[in-house]
Amino acid sequence: MRLCHIMNDLLEAKDYLSLDHFIKTYEVSKRTIQNDLSYLMQMSSRKGYQLHMRRGRGYLLEVTNRELLNDFIKSLESDRLIDTKDRNKSIAVYLAMQSDYVSMDKVAETFQISKTSVKKEMREVEELLESFHLQLEKKSHYGIRLIGAAHDCKQMLADFFFENNPFLENAMQDILKDFAQVNSLLVNQIEKEDLNINYNELKNVIVWLQITVFYARIHVEKQMFMTSKPVNAIQRIAWKMKEMMEACFDIAISAESLQEMEVVLRLNVRAKQPTVSFSDQLRQDVDLFLMDIDKLYNTAFSEDQDFKESLLTHVSLLIERLHQKISYKNTLIKEICIRYPMIFNIAIRFSDMLKEKYNVEVTHDEAGFIATHFAAHMERERKSRILRFNRIGVVCSSGGGSAYLIKLQIESLFSQADVETFSFLQMDELERYHPDLIFTIMPLDRDFAAPVIYIKELLDDLDLMRIRQVLQYDNCDSLSIADANSYLYSIFDRHFFQIRKSDDYPALLQEMAQQIEESGYGGEHYAQYVMERESYMSTIYMNGVCIPHPIEICANRNLISVCILEEPICYEDKQASIIFMVSLTKEDYEVHKDITKKLYQLMNDEKRLQRVLRNRTLEELLIVMKELDGGTL
Structure with a gap:
């Protein structure tokens, strides 16, 4: 964030600020500050300011267009500058991108922090690298460099990419924008070989291929040539991908990288319509779990046969994968945790049951996939709550045009229900109609067995959304949509x-x-x-x-x-x-x-x-x- 801070310093200053002021404030070299100020002077003419330099006094900022200047400062706040919490991973990515030693000064300049801060954080970077079986090598007068197996380095980069590391995403931008052709070939080859892959599995493969290209651009690999024909579908797909990636990105892919691609494909691609068999014990364990959850949360999971079969199929394959130490990344895990908190709690309990009964360690990402099955059932249950109404009465001030408009809007929510309108004078007719739900724009002069929801005479899209929201509750009687969110x-x-x-x-x-x-x-x-x-x-x-x-x-x-x-x-x-x-x-x-x-x-x-x-x-x-x-x- 140093450029942004320098701009703010200049904006707040009433007089010239010297070069020494910036060197002491940001604890960086004179050359680094001169580079920063040179960049800001180059940008000044089109970013709403002029940066004046006076020998012996320093730098003074003059605002010429406040709107352009505000936009520029805002861009500096987000422009490839890394949050402290992401910086250790970003430094690890930066080191993985180097083909030789790099100085601490260069690291400090890249991340716009002091050399002292780099040294403090390097211990944490080393621990992070060790978790991927990588090491940091230090050499006097040369600097530091990352050493370790290429596969481990790629695995680290792939993991950080799934975490949306901003530094890595920025570095890979040109690869990502040109990868559509490779994606298409991959999908076509999988279909041609009559194999199957789901979205998350496809993403696992694509990310590995992207990281392979990224790594091969930095660390030149020895090109291999076909010496024998591929003998199976996985080898044929991997070879096709190798040829396409080498042609598109002008790189060489080594025999080791090709074997890694085959392993990733083997883990994520499978035969179509596998015969999934689940034991009676698994079925019994899942049934008992669902019955307990139904009692605990007042749900009806155990009554939904489609949901149970889908869950059993997923869990059977999951247990098999986890025993092989294979687990998938889930890019939606954070959103699932936030938007379906109770469902994710159930998935946690389900994961604990699998650990206890089947000795498998379910990751957070895999628990998220389990949660989506439970969430799908809840969505069906929510829809069924709305569809439980078959005869709907709408009470208006008259039977005119506004009543007809409300009738059409209500019918859009209840496509299978019979909807009839009544004026406030037709209470007897409404009673004989035997509605199971009533919408009214005014208080009624008698009690009805059906739930009553109070509405406005003219409904907009927000009102219709609130009606759906109200009807999801088990008890929706005597509610007003105006107070739906109150x-x-x-x-x-x-x-x-x-x-x-x-x-x-x-x-x-x-x-x-x-x-x-x-x-x-x-x-x-x-x-x-x-x-x-x-x-x-x-x-x-x-x-x-x-x-x-x-x-x-x-x-x-x-x-x-x-x-x-x-x-x-x-x-x-x-x-x-x-x-x-x-x-x-x-x-x-x-x-x-x-x-x-x-x-x-x-x-x-x-x-x-x-x-x-x-x-x-x-x-x-x-x-x-x-x-x-x-x-x-």
Whole structure:
């Protein structure tokens, strides 16, 4: 971020700033600062400023176009500059990209940090490299370099690519944009050989091929020529990919790299329609697990035969893969954790059952794949809740055009239902119609056995979305769509809103959870269940938003406890800025999903999130949450 900081220094200065000022401030060499200032002077004419240099005094910035300047500073904030939490991995990537020794000064200049900072972080970089069986070699007057097997280096790069490491993504940009032809050939060859591959398996193969090209560009490999014909489908596909990649990217792929490609293909490509056999014991274990979960969460997983067969097929193949030490990366794991928290908790329990019964260690990524099967069932269950209504009455002020418009809109939600409109004077007719759901724009003068939902006379798309949301709840009687989201905001409580300074994230979570449990909102063992869930996988997500919750739903009353941190806490290479601790009853799974959906929107909207962190009031938080709905308080 050094360029950005230099620009801000120049903007805030009322007089010239000397070269020595920047050297002392950023602890870098004179040459590095001169390079930075030279770059800023080159950019000045088209970025809304002029950078004046006066011998003996230094540098002074003159703003000529504030809008262009703001855009430029914003670009500097994100331009290939690496977060501290990603920097160790990025330094490892940088070292993997070097074909010879590189000096500490060069590393410091590349990452725009001081040489002192590089030396401090190098121990962590060494530990990181060791986890991939790689080493850091140091040589006086030469610098440092990465040594180890090419395969281990590629494995490290592939893992970091799946983690969306920004430094690696930036370095591979030209390869990624030109890889479509290779992708197409791979898919065509798999089909030609009558083999099968799913999306995640395909991504595993493609990423390995991309890393192979990236590595071969840096470390020139000895080209091999065909000495004998490929004898099986995997060898034929690998050879075709080798030829295409060499032609497209002007590289040579060695025999060792070709063998690695074959291994990756063998792990991810399989024969079509495999005969999956699962033992009676596995079926019995899954049935018992689902029945227990149904009792615990008030669900109906054990009654869905399609879901059970799909889950059994997946788990049977999963157990076989895990016994071979093969596991897949899941690029959607973070989103699954955020948007389906209860479902992911179930997947954690399911993974524990597999470990106990079948001696397999299910990774977080694989638990995410298991969660998608459970989520699919919940989506079907949600859809069935809406389809349970067959005779729908709509009460309007008259039977005119507005009534017909509402009828058409309601029919768009209930394609299989019979929808009839009634004026407020036709209550007898409505009663004889025997509706199982009623929409009305006004209070009714009698009670009906059917749920009643209050609506506006003119509905928009947001209203229709809220109707779907309301109907997902088991008890949707006497609800108004105007207040559909009010309940979400009502479970934020001023007594559970705090601004804190802390440097111990687990201790802060324990304290918040204990407060919820002792207040009577969280049930027995609430704090224990929160920490148990956190120990499995951190609930610190994007942009410092944290959503801790218990691994087992045990609340007595619904509550969201909020803590805004005065200074972000760094924990397990993640940064926590605001904590939303969730306490919900078993009956309110849908509310949990709605809340996490809202918080997912918030963490993706950095401007609004910064407003919340800057203003630090419950009122501002609720205003921002309401704005995410497209409305105002």
